[in-house]
Amino acid sequence: xxxxxxxxxxxxxxxxxxxxxxxxxxxxxxxxxxxxxxxxxxxxxxxxxxxxxxxxxxxxxxxxxxxxxxxxxxxxxxxxxxxxxxxxxxxxxxxxxxxxxxxxxxxxxxxxxxxxxxxxxxxxxxxxxxxxxxxxxxxxxxxxxxxxxxxxxxxxxxxxxxxxxxxxxxxxxxxxxxxxx
Numbered sequence: 001x002x003x004x005x006x007x008x009x010x011x012x013x014x015x016x017x018x019x020x021x022x023x024x025x026x027x028x029x030x031x032x033x034x035x036x037x038x039x040x041x042x043x044x045x046x047x048x049x050x051x052x053x054x055x056x057x058x059x060x061x062x063x064x065x066x067x068x069x070x071x072x073x074x075x076x077x078x079x080x081x082x083x084x085x086x087x088x089x090x091x092x093x094x095x096x097x098x099x100x101x102x103x104x105x106x107x108x109x110x111x112x113x114x115x116x117x118x119x120x121x122x123x124x125x126x127x128x129x130x131x132x133x134x135x136x137x138x139x140x141x142x143x144x145x146x147x148x149x150x151x152x153x154x155x156x157x158x159x160x161x162x163x164x165x166x167x168x169x170x171x172x173x174x175x176x177x178x179x180x181x
Contacts (some may be wrong), residue, residue: 030057096137100158100166100179115159123150132180133168140181141168148175 030053037049048071055067099116118135125131132142133150141158150156154170158177161167168177 097139100139100141115157117155117157120150120152120154120156122152131175133177138181139179141166141177142180143168143175143177145175148173 033053033056034050037046037053040046040049051071052068055064055071058064058067096113096116099113116137118137118139120133121136122134123131128144130142130144131148131150132140133156134140135156148170150170157169159167159169161176166177166179167174169175
């Protein structure tokens with residue numbers, strides 16, 4: 001009989017230890033979560049973190065879901081805007097003037113034009129073979145191609161290409177170009 005009682009004692013002590021261990025493991029986890037919440041600087045986010053901890057501690061599934069539902073309700077903004085306050089896109093004249101400028105010069109807007117068409121007003125070639133082309137819209141573009149033959153009055157199209165580059169097309173030839181001014 002003593003062997004039976006001893007076995008029962010081992011089973012009971014193991015069961016009681018099993019019942020207390022999850023709560024012992026949960027305490028450091030909750031403490032760590034509270035420390036994480038306390039480290040949040042924004043007051044609303046910190047409060048939401050603490051509220052989520054309270055919801056996580058609810059045992060009944062329906063009550064826990066209801067708690068999370070109250071946390072998830074959207075908050076309305078305090079400031080009301082009228083339709084007249086909507087952001088308007090920039091004028092196309094401004095977009096055309098900034099087309100091709102690098103971000104250091106003037107950041108181009110993502111809504112800007114995909115291409116521009118202009119007439120050549122002046123063409124110069126330096127000793128290295130770099131062609132400097134002035135357009136009727138006031139822009140200056142450069143590219144490196146010694147075989148390029150442009151004359152004032154020629155029509156060119158400049159479009160956006162891959163990786164922020166630009167292609168200058170005249171007739172059937174395209175040149176990788178860079179805006180200078």
